[in-house]
Amino acid sequence: MDTAMMLVARRALRPVLADLDRGERALALLAAGHRDTPMPGRTLTQHAVPTTFGLKAAGWRSLVLDARDRVTAVRGSLPAQLGGAAGTLAAFQAYGAGDPTALPGAYGAGDPTALPGAYARELGLAEPLLPWHTLRTPVADLAGCLAFTAGALGKLAADVLTLSRTEIAEAAEGSGGGSSAMPHKANPVRSTLIAAAARRAPQLAATLYGSLVAEDERPAGAWHAEWEPLRDLLRLVGGAARDAAELTEGLRVYPEVMREHLGRTHGLIVSERLSAELAPVLGRARAKELLTEVARRAYTEGRDLGELLAETQDLKDVDLSLLLDPARCTGSAGALTDRALERR
Incomplete structure (x- = not known):
């Protein structure tokens, strides 16, 4: 049963990896194509500072690559199981070696400890160091990589x-x-299916982690509790990886809308940059006081930050045009995107 479970997992992870590769390639194209596409960065649901869609897509790709690497490592380490009733290989032991009248044992192996390795090689699985009837690391590793991927x-x-x-x-x-x-609706079905899988996966993995507490040399219940949640996890993650590949390959991006949204806060999305740049000119305390006041007025009067600052006597001789353009306030987003795309 354990060996069959590993074989099923190994086969099920093959299409998962193929779909993760598809998603990674699609995200690389999105990140490169939108390296300098400015958009609002959002923290705690609110506009924070400008970022780029390229950096966002590069972050998604980084997670997909993290998942791919974990799944690849776990898939390559899935072991066969051959240990006999209590993990001692007793049934394969030849008794009375050299005595022609002695019984050779049930299967007559000259070296029972070599059997698990030969068995594993025949099946294309890893050779276990020990029989793992109650040493459930392989199942826990599967739970971890699958929950992470979801x-x-x-x-x-x-x-x-x-x-x-x-x-x-x-x-x-x-x-x-x-x-x-x-x-009139076009519901985001693929994203919804992926989100649903991601919400179910941690609880399924928790059951598998709970099965690590396995008593004796073969437990009653812990072992049996693994089968259904592992099957569900493999199915859910397989579906999520397929949906993510299709989602990323077909994703439509609207840079003009992103650019429009950068102005939703009347220019205040660049206030952090302004604060840093004006502190040496006006002093830290005065710069903070000024920006707090114009932020209040921008909202209450519905006026643009640049317009209000232009009326400020302290800044009559200061050119703020570059500082007020959100597209020029994305920090190192482009360089970070480039760095992320170097990863293979």
Whole structure:
């Protein structure tokens, strides 16, 4: 049963890896193509400072590569199981070696300890150091890499779900799903399926981790509790990886909407940069006081930050044009994207 479980897992992880590779390639193209596409960075649901869509896509790709590396390592380490009833290989032991009248043992192996390795090689699995009837590291490793993969893809899906909201509309799935009651809707179906898988995976993995506490040389219940959640995890992650590949290959991005949204806060999205640049000119305390006041006025009067600062006597001789352009305030986003894309 353990060997069969490892064989099933190894086969199921092959298409997962293939789909992760598809997603990684699609995200690399998005990151490179939008290296300098400015958009609002959001923290705690609010506009924070400008970032780029390229850096966001590079972050998604980094998670996909992390998942790929973990799945690859675990898949290559999945072991065969051959230990006999209690993990001693007793059934394979030849008794009375050299005595022609002695029984050779049930299977007559000259060196029982060599059997697990030969068995593993025959099946294309790893050779275990010991029989692992109650040493469930292989199952725990599977639980970990699968739950991580679901979560990594879930992060991508969560961002797409946010960006595709009607009132944001900075990105959209290539082909959304229809609504049973509202003909105008194009629901983000793939992102929804991935997000659902990511929410289920941790609890399934928790059951597998719980099975590490296995008593005796073969437990009652702990072993048997592994089969269904592992099957569900493999199915969920396989589906999520497929959906993520299709999602990223067809994702539509709207740079013009992102650029428009950079102005939603009347220019205040660059206040952090302004604070840093004005502190040497006005002094830290005065710069903070000034920006706090103009931020209040920008909201209450519905006026642009640049317009208000231009009226400030302290800044009459200061050229703020570059500092007020959000597209020029993305920090090292481009360089970080380039660095991320070097990873293979």
